[in-house]
Amino acid sequence: MAAEKDILYIKLEQNVEVQKQDITLADIARMECTDAKVLNRLKTVKFYQIHPDKRGKFRKAFSVLDVIHTVHEQFPGLEIQNLGECDFILTYMKNAGNHPIWDWAKTAAVGTIIFFGAAFSIMAFNNDISVTKLFAQIHEQITGEETDGYTVLEVSYSIGLSAGVLLFFNHFWGKKLTADPTPIEVEMKMYEKDINTALIDESSRGGKGKRGTKSSPDGSGGI
Numbered sequence: 528m529a530a531e532k533d534i535l536y537i538k539l540e541q542n543v544e545v546q547k548q549d550i551t552l553a554d555i556a557r558m559e560c561t562d563a564k565v566l567n568r569l570k571t572v573k574f575y576q577i578h579p580d581k582r583g584k585f586r587k588a589f590s591v592l593d594v595i596h597t598v599h600e601q602f603p604g605l606e607i608q609n610l611g612e613c614d615f616i617l618t619y620m621k622n623a624g625n626h627p628i629w630d631w632a633k634t635a636a637v638g639t640i641i642f643f644g645a646a647f648s649i650m651a652f653n654n655d656i657s658v659t660k661l662f663a664q665i666h667e668q669i670t671g672e673e674t675d676g677y678t679v680l681e682v683s684y685s686i687g688l689s690a691g692v693l694l695f696f697n698h699f700w701g702k703k704l705t706a707d708p709t710p711i712e713v714e715m716k717m718y719e720k721d722i723n724t725a726l727i728d729e730s731s732r733g734g735k736g737k738r739g740t741k742s743s744p745d746g747s748g749g750i
Contacts, residue, residue: 535560535569535598538611539591541723544618548577555617556594565602572601577619585619588730614727649688658684 538557545554552558553570560566574597577585591609598607653659662681666674693699697709708716 533560533562533565533602534606534608535565535602536608536610537591537594537598539594539609539613539615541612541614541720542616542618544620546620548579548619549573550575550577550617552594552597555589555615556611560605565605569598569601572597575617584621586726587617588614588727589617590614614731616723616726 536559539555543555547554550573551570552572552574555574558566558569560569574594575587575589591611591613595607595609598605659676662678662684663674663676666672666678666680694704695710697704697707698711703709
């Protein structure tokens with residue numbers, strides 16, 4: 528039994544990913560308590576169980592009130608302070624054990640698509656604004672001679688374009704040029720946050736975020 532002065536601090540992330548079906552409080556939240564025995568007990572308390580028949584990706588929205596309810600079932604007098612999200616998405620992803628060759632193949636396919644797509648976009652942009660003609664006019668105005676298409680302007684432009692892409696994306700050969708996150712990482716984080724917010728809002732409007740039983744026989748309530 529927890530003393531009245533004991534305080535449990537919990538911190539929830541907006542999206543919690545798990546790969547096991549019996550989910551405990553320690554799997555979904557970071558916790559700290561003034562009583563170490565209470566903390567150790569709560570870490571083993573089951574929060575939710577995903578049905579064994581569930582395959583692939585499974586999502587369900589929960590509220591911090593669901594976590595508080597589970598804690599108070601064990602320690603009714605325990606004071607709880609939430610330092611994280613008020614609503615969160617529980618994402619279950621079954622570990623498929625993909626072969627490394629398959630992962631490399633997918634990475635190579637995506638990289639190839641991005642490479643040729645970016646190359647086409649650059650060429651289309653250069654053709655649209657007539658970069659070749661512009662460089663030819665600049666060269667002729669400065670030197671008074673017609674260009675053969677291979678001048679310092681074209682070389683400098685090509686080097687500058689490559690260097691600018693590397694500096695902008697802040698990533699080369701598996702290493703970052705600076706400690707800042709890359710633009711792709713920023714966009715992916717923003718996209719993930721928007722997806723989580725949309726799922727939570729959809730669950731709230733549909734009344735799906737309410738606490739059910741710890742062990743759902745059919746895994747209902749998933750998004």
